[in-house]
Amino acid sequence: MVQEFVSKLYKQFVRLAFNVTIIVLIIGLFVGIFRTISELGLTVTEATVRLGFKELVTNVLSLIIVLELIRAFIEFFEHERIxxxxxxxxxxxxxxxxxxxxxxxxxxxxxxxxxxxxxxxxxxxxxxxxxxxxxxxx
The missing domain is CATH 1.10.287 (Helix Hairpins)
Known part of the structure; x- marks a missing residue:
């Protein structure tokens, strides 16, 4: 009886932690997209073209990683394993x-x-x- 309660409590806690993590990752994704779009101007300014391009590539590659992480967490919810x-x-x-x-x-x-x-x-x-x-x- 106690073991079932603790098991259910653990599963609920894990689901809550994953939900919060997904929400944080999605918010981070939107912030990253907004930041990437706002920094597009840096790639066309004459003085910082190389720096702006490097930042753009860094941001886009970081967004891809966040997308893959979100996919991994959603996979956990669908199949309860990664x-x-x-x-x-x-x-x-x-x-x-x-x-x-x-x-x-x-x-x-x-x-x-x-x-x-x-x-x-x-x-x-x-x-x-x-x-x-x-x-x-x-």
């Missing part, structure tokens, strides 16, 4: 964002670009294997 391939997609988006930021800053040597690319390809391979493994169970 599939590994969705988590790997979030990770791939994050790694690509970081890679692009380092690339725009010009901090990467040829070998570092190779290792970043190898890591991204490995994550994509893991995501593909994870998806086919999940699809074969369905």
């Amino acid at each position: 599939r590994m391939d969705i988590l790997l997609e979030v990770l791939v988006a994050f790694v690509i964002r970081e890679f692009m930021l380092h690339l725009f800053e010009g901090k990467l040597s040829g070998m570092e670009v190779f290792f970043w690319s190898l890591g991204i390809v490995s994550l994509i391979g893991a995501r593909t294997i994870s998806f086919f493994r999940w699809a074969s169970k369905v």
